[in-house]
Amino acid sequence: MSLQIGIVGLPNVGKSTVFNALTGAHAAVAGYPFTTIDPNVGVAAVPDPRLDALARLIRPEKVVPATVEFVDIAGLVAGASQGAGLGNQFLGHIRNVDAVAMVVRAFHDPDIPHVSERLDPVSDIATVDTELLLADLATLQRRQEKLHVQSKAAPKEYAAEMHLLERAVAHANAGKLLRTLPINEVEAELLRPLNLLTAKPRLYVVNVGEADLPDGGEAARRVRQHAAQEGAAVVVLCAALEAELNTWPPEEAAAYRADLGLPEPGLNALIRAGFALLDLITFFTATGGQVLRAWELRRGSTVWEAAGKIHSDMQRGFIRAEVVSVQDLLAAGSMAHARDLGVVHLHGRDYIVQDGDVIHIRFHA
Ligand SMILES: Nc1nc2c(ncn2[C@@H]2O[C@H](COP(=O)(O)OP(=O)(O)O)[C@@H](O)[C@H]2O)c(=O)[nH]1
Ligand SMILES: [Mg+2]
Structure with a gap:
């Protein structure tokens, strides 16, 4: 089972908007499919420029990105620990996820009720x-x-x-x-x-108004300060804008983002931050040059464990692994040239996989 990140927070802070925008974003970006497993669970593809560069080099028939799952968990209200609102159900859902993305509201909208009169994201976190x-x-x-x-x-x-x-x-x-x-x-x-x-790993998502982009203004500054004490990451985005831009032609959306000073969709930053939060790294395989794939793997795993992710036969019949870093492969321009340059290394089953390794497993069928 994939690792999951629970989207949590007070009601009406934009959790479902973030979740839905994650869905929409990846339907729109070719090669990054986002599948919804059930209405509250979705698989997000991890945007990775290294995978794109490898695809340009290898020209495979198919590109499969690494993934991470997000769960839209219904809003919590004060008193939930005593069973108020969806209380116990809510807490049970959080118990089952591996990490938490806490969404806090920093956008003003008189039409959308908020739990308190004033916008105070740090007190909402409390x-x-x-x-x-x-x-x-x-x-x-x-x-x-x-x-x-x-x-x-x-x-x-x-x-x-x-x-x-x-x-x-x-x-x-x-x-x-x-x-x-x-x-x-x-x-x-x-x-x-x-x-x-x-005790779960956590990051904060500050949902700001469009006018406060790109840095997020005063509210984001306060959340950053709060998060720094916990060593937690902070992602600033405008969920409503992300959702809207998903419906635009990609070039127009990119131009609009550029005008706002945003280098990429805020959701990309969120997915990457979530991936890092789960302490996952990426390795790549290019089976027969036809399927290029990025895989998520727990940091510190051996190449033997990585082989098991690809196929149980590969793990069972494991002989050795040919490994080249993605940077070295891209610089060499081809696997053959990389071999000539001596940057492809042979490793036994105990080798610890490094982020960005391109791996070819030799195994007894
Ligand atoms: N103005 C504005 N409205 C937003 C933003 N994000 C969400 N909303 C609106 O706030 C309401 C609650 O959002 P929703 O995602 O359902 O909140 P949830 O209860 O946390 O899941 C909806 O009407 C959204 O359209 C935002 O960034 N700006
Ligand atoms: Mg919701």
Whole structure:
């Protein structure tokens, strides 16, 4: 299953507009199909200039981009952790995603109600985080109660986890996201099964009015400042504009963007930021020169794991991999020339795949 990014935030901030624009954008850009799996789940192709350059070099019959899934999660209201609104359902959906894109509203529109009178994106973030933290506290406390019972028989065995849970509860009680709790690998493993909502990787999407593009103005500045404390990425876009431009002829849309000082669709930046957030890298394959494909892979994976993504036969019969970086291949101009130049390397199954590797797997059929 693909990794998923949940689009979350208060009602009427533009979540569905972003989600729908993601759909529309990629229907319009040849080679970057966007498929909707169900009304709330969509697959976004990852825009990648390296793939485009490889396609110009190899001239394959088909180009398949790397992908990442987005889920449009219904709006959260204050009190959700107590079941208000779609409360539990909402929190359950967030529990299932691998990362969170939090949309905040920074556009003015008197016709579209907002939870508070004033536009204050940082306070909106706090409203959402309060609910997420309350839900996490409930999860942590349930775990504590369970351990308390279990540890009666074997206190030593559970001491480390009990201590960790106490620290986590204190952290959340102080209003701090569990993502910022300092923990080691072992502790991370202990917390992982709890699927804590505020521990998930996160980025912010500031939905601004068109007049505030390209930098996003004061609201975006405040969100950036807030995000910097968490080390979170921020993407500024105008969702309504993105949706509108998707319906325009591509050259006209590009010209309009250029006038606004936007180098590319805001959604491209969002997809790339989401990809990075999931700690994914890209490797490329060009099967028989006919199908050029970009694949998403967890950073730190071996070439043997990469082979398994392509085909289970390739993994089972793995002999070795021929690897060249996309830059070296593009500079060489052809695989044959790259070999002559000595930039194609042979690797065994334990080689750690690097972002931008072009890989050819040799295997026993
Ligand atoms: N003016 C303006 N309206 C927007 C923008 N983004 C979304 N909207 C409008 O705000 C309303 C709520 O948007 P929606 O995407 O359904 O919000 P959600 O509840 O967060 O999913 C809709 O009427 C949208 O057309 C924007 O960037 N500017
Ligand atoms: Mg919606």
